Structure formats: structure tokens, C-alpha cells
Amino acid sequence: MNPRIRRFTRDDFVQYRSWYADPALNEQLGPMDEDWLAAVLGDKEGMQYSYFENERLVAVLGISFHPVERAWVFTDIAVDPALKRRGIGQRALRAVMAIEPREHGDSWMAYVMPDNLPACRFFAALGWPCTAPGPDDEMLTYRHRRQH
Numbered sequence: 001m002n003p004r005i006r007r008f009t010r011d012d013f014v015q016y017r018s019w020y021a022d023p024a025l026n027e028q029l030g031p032m033d034e035d036w037l038a039a040v041l042g043d044k045e046g047m048q049y050s051y052f053e054n055e056r057l058v059a060v061l062g063i064s065f066h067p068v069e070r071a072w073v074f075t076d077i078a079v080d081p082a083l084k085r086r087g088i089g090q091r092a093l094r095a096v097m098a099i100e101p102r103e104h105g106d107s108w109m110a111y112v113m114p115d116n117l118p119a120c121r122f123f124a125a126l127g128w129p130c131t132a133p134g135p136d137d138e139m140l141t142y143r144h145r146r147q148h
Contacts, residue, residue, distance in 0.1 A: 001053050005095045008048035008060060013037050015057050016050075022081035028116050029076055046075060051092035058083055059092035063100070071107035071143070072100055077119075089122055097146070106146040111139040 008016075019025055020032040040048045046064035050057055062075035074096075079089045097108060110128070112119045123130065123142040131141045 004052040008050045012050045058088050061096050070105035071109045074110040108144045110142045
């Protein structure tokens with residue numbers, strides 16, 4: 001398997017953008033375009049990671065820090081559609097969680113639209129508790145606290 005993780009670079013973009021030919025991925029996270037790339041490469045608050053197995057880009061994950069919650073937030077998780085349902089998303093998520101510093105907090109969160117059933121199943125399978133949306137929010141919140 002030979003996993004490797006690093007910050008997303010411009011060199012990853014062509015392959016990553018090709019994943020968005022998949023209608024389900026494009027519906028939930030798209031569209032993928034040059035504006036997204038410019039935003040990611042210029043972002044000073046969030047980070048985008050590329051996750052590789054056997055030197056092949058297989059997942060891309062975005063995170064940002066929520067200072068009020070003192071938690072890292074997964075902003076997006078995309079797995080190569082040709083490789084779905086093989087545990088790649090879970091391995092990639094754990095790889096990101098292993099490298100981010102604990103001094104910023106021990107909690108992780110993800111906001112998910114209720115109609116994004118694959119994402120809901122993903123976080124439920126990880127055992128992350130879910131809270132229903134509040135009156136001013138339409139997204140579900142999944143939370144995880146790191147074990148010490």
C-alpha cells in the first residue's frame with residue numbers, strides 16, 4: 001500500500017479534477033475549476049492534503065481550524081471514484097488527523113448536508129457522533145475527540 005500524505009500542489013490538480021467527471025462527486029463537492037485551485041493554493045487559514053497509496057493520488061482532504069470550537073474541521077474529503085468503498089477515505093482521514101498538532105485542540109468536526117448519504121454513512125462508520133442541524137443551520141455536525 002505504501003501510504004504517503006503531503007500538502008496539495010498544483011501538480012495534483014489535473015488528476016484530481018478528472019475525478020469530477022463522476023456525477024455524485026461533482027454534485028456534492030463540485031464544480032472543480034481553476035478558481036478552486038487558486039483559492040486552495042492561496043489559503044492561509046485552511047490546508048488541503050493529497051493522500052497517495054503506491055504513489056497514486058487516491059484522496060484529497062481539506063481542513064481548517066475553528067477557533068471557537070477549538071477543533072479541526074474537515075471541509076471536504078474526496079476519494080478517486082474508481083477506488084471507492086475500499087477504506088481509502090478512512091485511511092486518508094486518519095493520516096491527516098495524525099499529523100495536525102494537538103496544541104490547537106483535540107477535537108475534529110465535519111459539517112455534512114443531510115442529503116449527502118455517503119458522507120453520513122462514512123462518519124457514522126467511524127463512530128463520530130452526529131448532532132442535528134440547529135434552527136439557523138441546515139448541516140449535520142459530526143464530532144470526534146482524539147484519545148489521549
